[in-house]
Amino acid sequence: MDSRLSVRGLWSLDSAVTFLNHGSFGACPKQVLEFQQKLRSQLEHEPLRFFGREWEPLLDDARIKLAAFVGADVQDLVFVPNATTGVNSVLRSLTFSPEDEILTTNHEYNACRNALDFIASRTGARVVVAKIPFPIDSPQQVIAAVIERVSPKTRLALLDHVTSQTGLIFPIQELVRELQQRGVDTLVDGAHAPGMISLDLREIGATYYTGNCHKWLCAPKGTAFLYVRRDKQLEIRPLTISHGTNSPRTDKSRFQLEFDWTGTDDPTAYMSVPEAIAFMGSLLPGGWTELRQQNHQLVLQGRRLLCEALEVQPPCPEEMIGSMAVVPLPAILENRDFMSIHDELFDKFGIQVQVMPWQEKPRLLVRISAQIYNTLEQYEYLARVLKGLCC
Structure with a gap:
């Protein structure tokens, strides 16, 4: 594959949406x-x-x-x-x-x-x-x-x-x-x-x-x-x-x-x-092993970007992460309803990402996913938008 953009074309995903929530329902490739x-x-x-x-x-x-x-x-x-x-x-x-x-x-x-x-x-x-x-x-x-x-x-x-x-x-x-x-x-x-x-x-x-x-x-x-x-x-x-x-x-x-x-x-x-x-295993030279490793590294990079932008600490060690990572949202957003944040991210900024309540502090979490069609620029965009919500 020449680029992540060409890989994204193997899915039917809406090109107008920054889709960072593969973990909820997955996404099935066109060929499958x-x-x-x-x-x-x-x-x-x-x-x-x-x-x-x-x-x-x-x-x-x-x-x-x-x-x-x-x-x-x-x-x-x-x-x-x-x-x-x-x-x-x-x-x-x-x-x-x-x-x-x-x-x-x-x-x-x-x-x-x-x-x-x-x-x-x-x-x-x-x-x-x-x-x-x-x-x-x-x-x-x-x-x-x-x-x-x-x-x-x-x-x-x-x-x-x-x-x-x-x-x-x-x-x-x-x-x-x-x-x-x-x-x-x-x-x-x-x-x-x-x-x-x-x-x-x-x-x-x-x-x-x-x-x-x-x-x-x-x-x-x-x-x-x-x-x-x-x-x-x-x-x-x-x-x-x-x-x-x-x-x-x-x-x-x-x-x-x-x-x-x-x-x-x-x-x-x-x-x-x-x-x-067979299809997913054919996308990279190293097959499924390389695919899992690439997704893992990408979600760690995404988590790092979000933590730096929001000035929060990573909530778990890297060894406990696969292709999804959760980042606590700053306390300034605690009074917001989690669905209102999700809807604003989607309706106003075209970002599809999971926002969830937690039982105790931190009260709100954002969960990002990484699949082969995602790019680092998408997490950078999410980081900028979330930082803006905190202002």
Whole structure:
């Protein structure tokens, strides 16, 4: 590629918008969308043949390619529409009692925290929250805060791999190991991890792991996976029970038979995952490794620019950042509603970036993302605009 501008042309993104929020919903490249459209045309050309003969081989091929990408055995993966569905599938499948505790952190994604509260209200189980400090100095503080809240009643820990609000990479492999030693199963919400950081689910060793493919992997919307450790698969059921429950087939596990078919939908997003993996991996000579490193370095540069312009300190060490970074907004903006700042940045300056409230000081955070189509000049522009808002 000759320049970042030529790379940006590979996406359908609005050229009038400074798009610094890849982390929220991702952005799918034109080539991948064209591939998906060919599959949709194939489906609609002869729907009975597609679902009767072509659907399963295409889905299995996509699962094979995805399993290799995330470091998992293919037998341990199923597709789900999004990571929130993956979290809900596990939580709704497990049995809890009033004597049980479910551990999470104060950085947990709101939708998944809502799922925890729903389960607790139905079962009487108690949700226990480990308070991870923010700003934070070290990954060890995450481990210490989580382990401190483990008790003999702890049944399950729901933990982010990359937090949405604060953009932190949690030391998930160490957390899983420490919790396993205490007899606690782990459900990892890896919504942002695939494509942002290198994954090896076998090494991580979580009991359950779910991740989105539409964010940093850049697959079409409605594409995620759920990994379940082999010895736990009989317990985990999809949210929709369908034909797989009483299928006479023995060539696949009940786990995959149930999740693979939950009723008629559009499976082409799942089937486009191999195209997304191949396309994104072809953009730089060093493939995915270089892409992840480049995005990481770019977001660090962007964070540095914002911190200098706003005269604030970086809230976490560089080792805890992937392709998203959070910067505290100055105290002078604390009385502003976070959505009013977001809307002003977008409506007045054409900047699409995430602005979020936080539970304590600093009260407001701005979260930037870095994907290959972003440029350093975009972060410089954001820095100038935010500095102007503080005057």
